Amino acid sequence: MRAGFILSEVWSGLRKNVSMVLSVVLVTFVSLLFVGAAILLQMQVGQMKDYWYDRVQVSIFLCPPDSEATTCVEGEATDTQKKNIEDQLNSSELAPYVDEVYFEDKAEAFDHFQDQFKGTSLEGTVPEDEMNESFRVKLKDAEKYEIIKESFSSTQGVEEVVDQNQLLDRLFGVLNIATVIAVAIAGIMLLCAMLLIATTIRLSAFSRRRETGIMRLVGASNTFIQLPFLLEGVIASAIGATLSAGTLGLLVHFGVSGWLQGQATGFSLISGVNVLIVTPILIAIGVIMAGASSLITLNKYTKV
Known part of the structure; x- marks a missing residue:
């Protein structure tokens, strides 16, 4: 009987405040969409690091005949x-x-060189006898490339030490900045969602103040009075979280796993499995956010 009464109250509240509920759903959807995108972006950065750092090399280029480097005073490396x-x-x-x-x-x-620049204006511009000989070094830990650079940058016979990791660090730096921006936007949207949920619950409680007063008179507890309002916020937020997860799933399936993976065949991108991992996180964030916001509001406006 109690469960049926609570569910009927929840349904009544959702039906009477359709516009506000839709607003909560939409703002939760947008905010958690940014949260999910930030998490997926970091997953992609992790996968890219695992892939590229396992394949990059440090190149120790030896002195060619006409180098002007201070370590090449003797001419070509002996x-x-x-x-x-x-x-x-x-x-x-x-x-x-x-x-x-x-x-x-x-x-x-x-x-x-010829393979890399085949079909371009650079093909055939450098003769074979002017090419740099080099030692290509694969590291056990690719992030320790600075050790090789420091060891050989001033060695006689070495013109230059080039590590591909520097380019990757710049790329990952840009991706990390994008993640921070997404998190910042998500934080602002989550704050807006919490304020909107609080407003929705307060208006719902105000519109049903007569029913609440009767329940107080017959001895209903705070929990029994507050639970329908709490569930309204949680349900609306959970719907928004589910929609954001579904949207991310479609974007990843058609945009990343579909189109982008076909363009970047060299390494794996995030897939629907990653979205499945993120989905419960988004729903949990939505439920906790709605629950906390609702409780703070209810303690103020429906306390016996």
Whole structure:
């Protein structure tokens, strides 16, 4: 009997305040859409780091004949200098960091250059004898690339140490900034949602003050009086959270897993599985937000 009465009160409240309920649903939907996007973006950053950091290399470019670098005063890198660099890479000091070392001669460098710029204006612009020989170093921990750079940047016979991680750090930095912006927008929208939920509950409680007064007279507890109002906010917020999760699922399915994955075939992107992981988080945030906002309001306006 009590459960039936509470459910009838909840339905009555939702029906009488349709416009306000829709407002709560929409603002919750938008705010949690940003929250979900921020979480998914960080998941994508994590996947990209795992993929790229496992494949990037540090390139130690040796001196060509006409280099003006201070470490190339003797001209092109000599066999002795190459041997010293190789021995240092294989030394016990760098063993904890270096996973694999590969030497690329001029012929291989020229072939890679031609393949990379095939069909462009740069193809064939650099002759083979002007290509840099290099040591390509794969690290055990790609984020420790600074150790290699510091070890060889002033070594005789080395013109330049280039680490691909610097480019990746810039990319991930931009993605992290985008995440912060999404979180900031989500925070503002969540605050708006909480204020709107509080207003909705207050108006609902005011419109039913006569029923509430009768319930007080017959000895109803605070919990019994407040529960229908609390459920109204929670239900509206849960609907908004579910809609945001569904929208994210469609965007990921058609936009990321569908179109974008076809363009970026080299590595995996987030998928519907990631959205399934995020969905309960969004619903939990929506329910907790609505519950907290409703309780604060109800304690003020419906307390016996």
